[in-house]
Amino acid sequence: MRTGAKCVVDAIRDAGVKTVFGLPGGTVLDIFAELYHAPFEFFLVRHEQGATHMADGYARATGKPGCCIVTSGPGATNAVTGLATANMDGIPMVCISGQVPSSMIGNDAFQEADTVGITRAVTKHNYLVRRTDDIPAIIAEAFQIAKSGRPGPVLVDIPKDVQRGKTEATFSGTVNRRGMKPIYEGQPRQIAKLAKAMNSARKPVILAGGGVIAGGASAELTALARKAKIPVTTTLMGIGGFPDTDPLALRMPGMHGSVAANSAISECDLIISVGARFDDRVTGKISEFAPHAIKAHIDIDPSAISKSVVVDLPVIGHVKPVLRELIKLIEPADRREWLARCRKWCTESPFAYDAKETQLLPQFVIEKISEVTRGDAIIVTDVGQHQMWAAHFYQYTKPRTFISSGGLGTMGFGLPAAIGAQAACRNRNVVTIAGDGSIQMNFQELVVAVEHDLPITVVILNNGYLGMVRQWQEMFYRKEYSAVRLAQNDRARNEKIAERPPAYLPDFVKLAEAHGAVGMRVTRKNEVTSALRKSFAIRRPVVVECIVKPDENVYPMVPPGASLTEMLQSIA
Amino acid sequence: MNSNNQHIRKHIITALVENQPGVLARIVGLISGRGYNIESLNVGPTQDSTVSRLTMLVPGDDRVLEQVTKQLDKLVDVIKVTDLTRETFLNRECILVRVAATRKTRSEIIELADVFGCQVIAVRANSMVLQLVGEQDIVTDFLELMKPFRILDVSRSGVIAMASE
Ligand SMILES: Cc1ncc(C[n+]2csc(CCOP(=O)(O)OP(=O)(O)O)c2C)c(N)n1
Numbered sequence: 260m261r262t263g264a265k266c267v268v269d270a271i272r273d274a275g276v277k278t279v280f281g282l283p284g285g286t287v288l289d290i291f292a293e294l295y296h297a298p299f300e301f302f303l304v305r306h307e308q309g310a311t312h313m314a315d316g317y318a319r320a321t322g323k324p325g326c327c328i329v330t331s332g333p334g335a336t337n338a339v340t341g342l343a344t345a346n347m348d349g350i351p352m353v354c355i356s357g358q359v360p361s362s363m364i365g366n367d368a369f370q371e372a373d374t375v376g377i378t379r380a381v382t383k384h385n386y387l388v389r390r391t392d393d394i395p396a397i398i399a400e401a402f403q404i405a406k407s408g409r410p411g412p413v414l415v416d417i418p419k420d421v422q423r424g425k426t427e428a429t430f431s432g433t434v435n436r437r438g439m440k441p442i443y444e445g446q447p448r449q450i451a452k453l454a455k456a457m458n459s460a461r462k463p464v465i466l467a468g469g470g471v472i473a474g475g476a477s478a479e480l481t482a483l484a485r486k487a488k489i490p491v492t493t494t495l496m497g498i499g500g501f502p503d504t505d506p507l508a509l510r511m512p513g514m515h516g517s518v519a520a521n522s523a524i525s526e527c528d529l530i531i532s533v534g535a536r537f538d539d540r541v542t543g544k545i546s547e548f549a550p551h552a553i554k555a556h557i558d559i560d561p562s563a564i565s566k567s568v569v570v571d572l573p574v575i576g577h578v579k580p581v582l583r584e585l586i587k588l589i590e591p592a593d594r595r596e597w598l599a600r601c602r603k604w605c606t607e608s609p610f611a612y613d614a615k616e617t618q619l620l621p622q623f624v625i626e627k628i629s630e631v632t633r634g635d636a637i638i639v640t641d642v643g644q645h646q647m648w649a650a651h652f653y654q655y656t657k658p659r660t661f662i663s664s665g666g667l668g669t670m671g672f673g674l675p676a677a678i679g680a681q682a683a684c685r686n687r688n689v690v691t692i693a694g695d696g697s698i699q700m701n702f703q704e705l706v707v708a709v710e711h712d713l714p715i716t717v718v719i720l721n722n723g724y725l726g727m728v729r730q731w732q733e734m735f736y737r738k739e740y741s742a743v744r745l746a747q748n749d750r751a752r753n754e755k756i757a758e759r760p761p762a763y764l765p766d767f768v769k770l771a772e773a774h775g776a777v778g779m780r781v782t783r784k785n786e787v788t789s790a791l792r793k794s795f796a797i798r799r800p801v802v803v804e805c806i807v808k809p810d811e812n813v814y815p816m817v818p819p820g821a822s823l824t825e826m827l828q829s830i831a
Numbered sequence: 832m833n834s835n836n837q838h839i840r841k842h843i844i845t846a847l848v849e850n851q852p853g854v855l856a857r858i859v860g861l862i863s864g865r866g867y868n869i870e871s872l873n874v875g876p877t878q879d880s881t882v883s884r885l886t887m888l889v890p891g892d893d894r895v896l897e898q899v900t901k902q903l904d905k906l907v908d909v910i911k912v913t914d915l916t917r918e919t920f921l922n923r924e925c926i927l928v929r930v931a932a933t934r935k936t937r938s939e940i941i942e943l944a945d946v947f948g949c950q951v952i953a954v955r956a957n958s959m960v961l962q963l964v965g966e967q968d969i970v971t972d973f974l975e976l977m978k979p980f981r982i983l984d985v986s987r988s989g990v991i992a993m994a995s996e
Contacts, residue, residue, distance in 0.1 A: 562901035
């Protein structure tokens with residue numbers, strides 16, 4: 260006989276999990292009592308959102324499901340943002356939440372929340388477990404669902420009495436749900452049609468998305484692109500799926516995409532999405548997206564096909580086997596003219612900034628991170644301008660080296676996700692690139708890195724603004740800077756607070772030190788490289804605050820709702 | 832190659848789902864989350880007690896509903912979804928309707944009811960209750976015809992449907 264709580268911990272172990280993130284509370288005391296004896300490394304977070312992002316970062320760095328445990332009520336509601344973040348980006352994760360005893364559900368009991376109701380729309384699947392006997396099978400199934408098809412987060416809500424109950428039940432064997440029917444191999448007929456279109460295209464482009472990373476198919480993608488001589492643009496989620504250093508690389512498309520990627524998309528006669536879902540940040544104005552192109556889409560998720568862009572050649576299947584089949588059917592083609600045109604865009608209009616600027620620029624810092632780590636670090640970003648610059652100015656060559664909240668755009672993701680990634684990959688350099696706004700959303704988790712001796716480097720690009728919003732206000736809202744100034748000077752009239760504000764608020768160096776980490780402040784260009792070198796040499800958690808030019812903007816920019824050809828390179 | 836033409840019409844979507852709590856909420860949430868109204872909804876067991884059949888009538892744009900159907904199919908608890916509007920299908924609806932009926936109008940109502948194969952299941956001094964099972968269009972027509980007599984109450988089962996073969 261085992262208790263439900265013991266079943267939970269055993270099932271997590273049987274799923275191959277070695278690292279668990281979470282924070283206890285009344286309704287999960289039984290599970291934590293079992294965890295005390297369990298063979299896991301447990302990361303005690305300081306806020307449940309941190310636990311979900313850590314599990315997420317762990318999953319993004321490894322491809323294996325992350326696991327977190329939270330208590331009922333506020334514990335579960337705090338986890339919602341992290342579940343939604345993982346759900347949007349298709350990240351495998353299992354979150355176990357406690358629930359009030361079955362008999363009290365619906366009575367507004369202390370710390371009760373309708374967790375399955377609240378999380379239904381932000382999870383791939385969720386369960387309210389009613390019987391102790393069901394726990395072993397449900398948790399095994401939860402991990403299976405999280406990993407299968409388009410991966411995603413699964414929540415298992417377990418009432419306290421169900422955890423305390425006893426059972427003989429075990430689960431072994433395979434999960435077989437009739438409602439789960441991921442299609443692995445693509446249909447040969449669909450693949451053949453696509454191959455034919457590729458062979459006859461004169462100006463094809465591959466749009467590689469998160470599916471390439473999730474499907475572990477970057478080697479196949481690279482082989483296909485090189486054999487077929489087709490240039491590749493990688494979406495934010497696809498970064499690392501194709502080496503930025505390859506002559507066929509067009510870099511990122513979309514709102515802050517490269518001239519090369521957006522021009523190639525706008526001129527191409529065939530666009531092949533490989534696991535990219537034609538997100539609105541990628542397509543710009545849908546009706547003018549790739550207007551001359553036949554549109555093909557390879558995706559494991561049938562519901563992704565023709566969701567926004569109407570697709571002419573769909574292939575439903577796992578990208579890896581589909582690409583393998585395509586490689587066989589592709590004939591080398593002479594596309595010298597098209598490739599030369601693409602190269603020209605790349606060399607004439609690369610991502611660029613003003614190299615003569617004497618003030619420290621955020622782009623410069625990221626370029627230095629790329630140099631110092633030789634493109635071999637795991638870069639984890641927060642959300643904002645710095646996220647786009649991290650995509651532009653670092654050269655990625657391997658999958659799972661760029662980790663970012665793409666779909667939901669969750670500020671506060673970066674630090675905890677980096678902790679999760681570093682927990683999984685102890686020997687890698689893991690660097691968070693954060694803004695001064697985003698980092699304050701989950702700064703408390705830095706202590707977790709200190710406690711577990713995780714040598715993450717947190718680079719804060721401090722521009723004193725919620726920069727991305729400031730950029731929109733500058734460009735589209737008459738330069739009326741409302742509620743975006745984080746520094747204390749130059750604020751809107753109704754936002755003044757202190758009479759004599761401190762120079763730095765917060766003082767990130769002191770804040771880092773207060774959390775047990777090393778803090779450094781960089782204000783000049785010539786200090787950047789040595790600070791970065793030092794931060795990697797220390798092998799402890801380090802915060803490197805870079806005071807950067809406050810009003811730098813991200814370019815190119817396609818204004819919202821405009822076509823990809825309407826790229827702004829500066830403010831008109 | 833993009834078409835933004837909207838084709839709004841009524842879709843009859845039927846799904847075989849696990850007979851489990853939470854399934855209905857998930858399905859309804861997916862549809863209502865897009866601001867679509869479910870005009871009618873019917874759920875009942877099938878020959879397999881672990882499986883329920885759900886039939887929904889949802890007016891909406893063809894393309895959006897195609898996407899909704901695919902998303903429903905993705906749900907772990909959904910075994911199979913079909914948008915019957917894309918095939919030939921049989922449909923029926925059952926209604927109970929209470930109409931005002933005086934001694935003067937009663938026979939006229941019964942005559943009309945007969946034409947539709949409708950049963951009278953209760954008669955009171957000032958009203959009567961009729962039951963009709965039929966294709967949804969016919970049921971709707973019948974209700975139209977009852978309007979002049981003053982409909983006091985209607986209960987409709989919602990459409991149920993099945994592919995012709
Ligand atoms: C949780 C959350 N709240 C609000 C936003 C909207 N938002 C997007 S970018 C941004 C500014 C980010 O500022 P910062 O982290 O300082 O980065 P910067 O843009 O200055 O590089 C905001 C507020 C968001 N993405 N996430």
